Amino acid sequence: MIAGAAFLAVRHARANALASTILVACFALTTALPLAAGLLFDRYSESLTARADATPLVAGARGSRFDLTLATTHFRKAQVQNASYALYERIAALRLGTAIPMSVSHTARGHVVVGTSIEYAELRNFTYRDGGWPTTLGECVLGARVAQREGLGVGDHIFSDQSDVYDISKPPAIRMHIAGVLQPTGGPDDDVVFVDIATAWAIGGILHGHDPASMVQNPAWVLSRTDDNVAISGAMIEYNEVTPETIEGYHLHADPTQLPLTSVLVVPKDQKSATMLITEVNLSKTEQMVRPSAVIAELIAYVLRIKSVIDAVSVALIVTNAALTGLILTLSYKARSSERDTLLRIGAARG
Numbered sequence: 001m002i003a004g005a006a007f008l009a010v011r012h013a014r015a016n017a018l019a020s021t022i023l024v025a026c027f028a029l030t031t032a033l034p035l036a037a038g039l040l041f042d043r044y045s046e047s048l049t050a051r052a053d054a055t056p057l058v059a060g061a062r063g064s065r066f067d068l069t070l071a072t073t074h075f076r077k078a079q080v081q082n083a084s085y086a087l088y089e090r091i092a093a094l095r096l097g098t099a100i101p102m103s104v105s106h107t108a109r110g111h112v113v114v115g116t117s118i119e120y121a122e123l124r125n126f127t128y129r130d131g132g133w134p135t136t137l138g139e140c141v142l143g144a145r146v147a148q149r150e151g152l153g154v155g156d157h158i159f160s161d162q163s164d165v166y167d168i169s170k171p172p173a174i175r176m177h178i179a180g181v182l183q184p185t186g187g188p189d190d191d192v193v194f195v196d197i198a199t200a201w202a203i204g205g206i207l208h209g210h211d212p213a214s215m216v217q218n219p220a221w222v223l224s225r226t227d228d229n230v231a232i233s234g235a236m237i238e239y240n241e242v243t244p245e246t247i248e249g250y251h252l253h254a255d256p257t258q259l260p261l262t263s264v265l266v267v268p269k270d271q272k273s274a275t276m277l278i279t280e281v282n283l284s285k286t287e288q289m290v291r292p293s294a295v296i297a298e299l300i301a302y303v304l305r306i307k308s309v310i311d312a313v314s315v316a317l318i319v320t321n322a323a324l325t326g327l328i329l330t331l332s333y334k335a336r337s338s339e340r341d342t343l344l345r346i347g348a349a350r351g
Helices: 002-015 017-053 065-073 085-094 118-123 144-150 197-203 271-282 292-335 337-345
Strands: 057-061 097-108 111-116 128-131 139-142 157-159 175-182 193-196 207-209 222-225 230-232 250-252 263-268 287-290
Touching (some): 017 292, 057 065, 057 085, 065 287, 085 097, 085 271, 097 197, 097 271, 111 197, 144 175, 292 337
Antiparallel strands (some): 057 263, 128 175, 222 230
């Protein structure tokens, strides 16, 4: 009997393919939505939590603690107000842990360029597929997926993305020499280009190089001249690559303590040092220090509330679909009552 019922059900589904497909799709979607949301939430929750737990403390300018944390842990380019290099120097001077400068402000072929120091590589326990960490201004290290997507390796070059290609006063794209390629880490480090913090400033044009003022050919480029200083117009062509011949021409036109940083990643010596660092930095009205683990836990709690709403809506949709399906089956059963009467008259068993 079961085989016969199954045969009739299959034949009915084939005869009414469109209606059957819509019915199955409705049930599949309403069932898959909460399951997919749960799987995605668990996956990203684990990823965010693991990354935050591996990042002890983050300091930066006051503002959104979520943006500051995600910019440091996942290199998310957000509207984070820059901190100054003075913050890094102040934290380092306390000698309560290791301070690591972080700059997440530029891109190269669409990939985020992260300016930092060798201490960051040591914190993340990087291993190299080829080459090593940058040792000279203008060098970079590619994350595993960046190298794979771009087809680049040690000895090749990659250009930074220019902020405004139509404004000649903006810094030019910097041609960076690839000094190393990382082994896959399974995290955000695979999708970025790492450079020394000084190279990040060079990409932004703060640290730049050009021919000496004495070699200026066009008098219109000399804005002013004194015994101690010569002011040169921004129209003068800057170097776009650091080479042994041009490296000595790179210089700053800013107070070193005011150089921009996205944040400062801090690895305290112990829990007591962490408490002292947080207290010291948070006394400032313009700076803050946060624990990424606490910030991400708060962020996940917000997301969990949204997921609860999605789950409630999904349950309501499943109940609604079940009710509609029951109504359709009931109406179909009543509509075919004459067919059942005919079957009974020719000797078919009831049920």
